[in-house]
Amino acid sequence: MDLAALKSLKPSEYQDAADGYRATSEMAGKAGEALDSRISAGIRNQLSGETAKAALRELKELSKDFHYAAAECALAGAALDGFAFDMAAAKRKLEAALEDAAAAGCTVGADGSVSFPAGGKEVDGKVPEGGTVRVSTSPTDPTSAALERQAVHMHPNPNFGKAVGFADRIGDALKEATDADVKWAPKLRALKADDDLVVSDKDWTDVTSDTAGVRDAGKDYFDSLPRPPEHDDPKKNAAWWQGLTDEQRSDYLSAHPDAVGALDGLPATARDQANRTVLDEAHAKARLDYDAWLKKHPEPERYQPYIDPYTGSMPKGLSVESQEWKDWEEARKNARKSLDGMDAIQTRFDATGVNGLPEAYLLGFSTDGDGRAIIANGNPDTADHQAVYVPGTGSELGNIGGGIDRMTKVWHAANDEADGSPSPRSPGSATTRRTASGRTRRSSTTRTTGRRRSTSSWTGSTPPTPGTRIRTVRSSPTRTGRPSSAPRPRRGMSAPMTSSSPAVPGSRCPVPTNWTCPRGMCGTRRPTETWSRTSADGGTAGTVSSSPVIRTSVPTR
Numbered sequence: 001m002d003l004a005a006l007k008s009l010k011p012s013e014y015q016d017a018a019d020g021y022r023a024t025s026e027m028a029g030k031a032g033e034a035l036d037s038r039i040s041a042g043i044r045n046q047l048s049g050e051t052a053k054a055a056l057r058e059l060k061e062l063s064k065d066f067h068y069a070a071a072e073c074a075l076a077g078a079a080l081d082g083f084a085f086d087m088a089a090a091k092r093k094l095e096a097a098l099e100d101a102a103a104a105g106c107t108v109g110a111d112g113s114v115s116f117p118a119g120g121k122e123v124d125g126k127v128p129e130g131g132t133v134r135v136s137t138s139p140t141d142p143t144s145a146a147l148e149r150q151a152v153h154m155h156p157n158p159n160f161g162k163a164v165g166f167a168d169r170i171g172d173a174l175k176e177a178t179d180a181d182v183k184w185a186p187k188l189r190a191l192k193a194d195d196d197l198v199v200s201d202k203d204w205t206d207v208t209s210d211t212a213g214v215r216d217a218g219k220d221y222f223d224s225l226p227r228p229p230e231h232d233d234p235k236k237n238a239a240w241w242q243g244l245t246d247e248q249r250s251d252y253l254s255a256h257p258d259a260v261g262a263l264d265g266l267p268a269t270a271r272d273q274a275n276r277t278v279l280d281e282a283h284a285k286a287r288l289d290y291d292a293w294l295k296k297h298p299e300p301e302r303y304q305p306y307i308d309p310y311t312g313s314m315p316k317g318l319s320v321e322s323q324e325w326k327d328w329e330e331a332r333k334n335a336r337k338s339l340d341g342m343d344a345i346q347t348r349f350d351a352t353g354v355n356g357l358p359e360a361y362l363l364g365f366s367t368d369g370d371g372r373a374i375i376a377n378g379n380p381d382t383a384d385h386q387a388v389y390v391p392g393t394g395s396e397l398g399n400i401g402g403g404i405d406r407m408t409k410v411w412h413a414a415n416d417e418a419d420g421s422p423s424p425r426s427p428g429s430a431t432t433r434r435t436a437s438g439r440t441r442r443s444s445t446t447r448t449t450g451r452r453r454s455t456s457s458w459t460g461s462t463p464p465t466p467g468t469r470i471r472t473v474r475s476s477p478t479r480t481g482r483p484s485s486a487p488r489p490r491r492g493m494s495a496p497m498t499s500s501s502p503a504v505p506g507s508r509c510p511v512p513t514n515w516t517c518p519r520g521m522c523g524t525r526r527p528t529e530t531w532s533r534t535s536a537d538g539g540t541a542g543t544v545s546s547s548p549v550i551r552t553s554v555p556t557r
Contacts, residue, residue, distance in 0.1 A: 001178045003094075003112045003135075003170070009177075011088040018080035022250050025073035029273070032066030035059050041353020060350065061199075068199040071207055071277050074254035075214050076191045079184065081251055082218030086180035089220075090173050097169035104162050111135060112170045116163035120156050128157035133164050137171040187213045204284030207277070215255045222255060234265030241266050261365060268361050268381045275362040279342060282367050286339040293335045300324045337398030338371055344401030345373060348408070356415065357408065358383070371397025375404060377411040 040059050043052050101108050107115040112135030120128045139145040152161035190210055194203065215222065225248050229236035241249065241263075253260045253274050260266065261274035302325045306318040345362070352359045357377065364374030372395075376388045388407070395403065 001174055001181055003108075003110060003174065006087075006091055006094055006174060006177045009087055009091060011084040011091065014080045014084035014087070018077040018084065019247070021073045021077035021080065022247065025070045025077065025250070025254075028066045028070040028073065032063045032070065035063045035066065036349065037352055037359045040350075041359075044351075044353045045356070064199045065197060067276070067280065068193075068203060068207070071254070071280075072191055072193060072210070074250055075207075075210055076188070077247075078218065078251040078254045079188055079191065079214045081247065082214065082221040083180065083184040083188070085218075085221040085224065086184070087177055090177035090180060093176065094170060094173035097166055097173060100169075101163075101166040104159070104166070106159070106163055106166055108166070108170065112167070112174060114163040114167045114170070116157070116159035118157065119159045123156055128155075130157065130159065131163075133160070133167045135167050135171045135174070137175050138168040183217050187217050201284035201287050204280050205288065208281045208285070211255060211257070211281075218255065222252070225252060228259065228263060232264060237263045237265035241270070258366070261362075268363060268376065268379050271363050272361040275365040279345065279362060279365050282365075283339075283342045283346070286342060286367075290336050290339050293332075297328065297331065299332075300328055337396075338367060341371060341373070341397035341400045344404055345375065347401075348375065348404050351408075355412065357411070363388075367397065370395075371400075373397060373400055375407070377408065 040056055040063070043056055043059075098108055101114055105117050109115065109132070113132050114135070115132045116130050118127050118130045139148055148164065152164055155161065187210075190206075190213060226240060226243060229240055244252065249270070253270060257274040257277045261271050261278055263271070300322065302321055303319040304322040305314045306320045307314055345365075348360050351357055359378065361376040361379055362373065363376055363380070364372060366372050374388065380388065
């Protein structure tokens with residue numbers, strides 16, 4: 001970059017362009033959100049049939065386009081802000097050098113050379129003449145610096161030393177601007193999307209590399225922004241986020257989505273936006289890795305002839321799965337495990353609007369180790385009733401689907417209990433309501449975990465009948481999921497026991513002989529179905545659940 005170009009450059013123009021990309025990103029994000037939470041949700045909740053399914057498929061692809069555009073445009077805005085920051089710094093250095101040169105009576109040429117006037121003590125009756133110093137850069141090694149100092153010291157005109165300093169400063173500014181231009185040009189070109197309307201897994205892996213490129217190139221810019229507090233204090237995190245400008249929030253979120261998504265205290269919308277970007281990138285990489293695994297490990301023959309171990313004969317028409325195929329299948333499932341978990345999260349996103357289910361918010365996501373995710377039904381910052389999935393000890397991303405299903409059932413139960421409308425709020429985050437029997441009931445935010453769940457909402461497959469009294473048993477399961485201490489069954493309270501053999505259609509009922517199914521559904525009950533035993537006085541003496549982690553409450557008449 002030459003002197004004229006840097007003098008005429010206006011960093012504010014690039015900042016204006018960054019604002020335009022951010023506005024485009026915001027519009028794309030809102031459009032995708034409207035598709036998911038309103039249009040698609042309305043179709044799921046009100047329409048059915050092949051036409052509706054086809055429309056949902058097309059809307060899902062369009063939503064992907066919007067999300068991808070939002071992520072890339074936000075990155076483009078951050079990149080332009082970083083470029084403007086670097087160029088503004090170089091321009092300030094140039095302007096300062098030009099002002100100082102003019103104040104010293106020196107003239108700067110179009111090529112950056114510095115002309116200095118005559119001056120100094122007379123030599124042989126003459127004042128040392130002036131001259132011109134070519135533009136250069138400050139010496140970077142000790143030898144060159146020493147030689148330059150020696151030349152300045154030996155020159156009879158003191159203005160020569162000043163001119164050398166000005167020429168070095170001008171050269172440094174031009175070099176800094178040139179380096180910034182060379183650094184940012186490929187980063188900005190990389191943000192150009194393919195000329196199609198298909199967002200592929202390769203496109204999302206490109207977002208990952210684009211993000212890393214912008215983050216590395218913009219290190220000085222991002223270091224100039226206020227840093228997040230240490231020790232992850234939610235209150236300090238919230239104050240830090242509120243202290244940023246809208247532009248700074250957008251830039252920091254686009255370049256550090258994993259960090260923003262993990263910060264407690266930030267708005268749920270910001271964390272959800274950041275974590276969904278991380279999820280999409282990880283989801284695309286997982287699909288590509290799984291496809292590569294399948295190509296590298298072709299499926300072997302699944303069946304082989306059955307050999308009678310006693311006679312050594314091979315009965316005609318009988319075959320069994322080969323050990324080679326079993327080993328391959330186990331390895332395949334392990335290769336796909338994290339992908340299954342991410343598919344389960346996406347399935348929950350796609351279920352928004354089904355039977356009134358609110359939009360899901362991804363409050364935490366990581367593939368490190370066994371992986372983790374935190375998912376909320378509804379915005380926890382504004383909702384009166386919430387159901388949150390938080391991973392617990394021993395949980396992993398691959399088996400998150402079961403936890404999401406349980407969390408969703410809890411939300412439906414809690415929402416039904418509140419008659420589908422917000423309950424009166426009491427101090428704190430708890431809510432209160434009066435049961436049909438007249439007893440006041442207090443419940444806090446419903447929460448489930450990978451290994452333990454404690455809720456004040458029922459967790460059976462169907463809610464208690466009207467006119468019943470609810471009591472909740474809270475227990476802390478051990479690592480295997482069985483309760484560390486089971487309360488003694490008594491009238492009106494459930495006993496968190498487990499069934500050793502869950503029922504399947506056509507199988508023998510696993511409930512002990514002195515226990516009876518309250519709904520007569522042996523062989524077809526759902527995993528969260530509650531079974532009861534009647535005491536001598538006709539009350540409910542206790543319950544047994546077919547799931548080792550489900551703890552339920554049952555009604556007493």
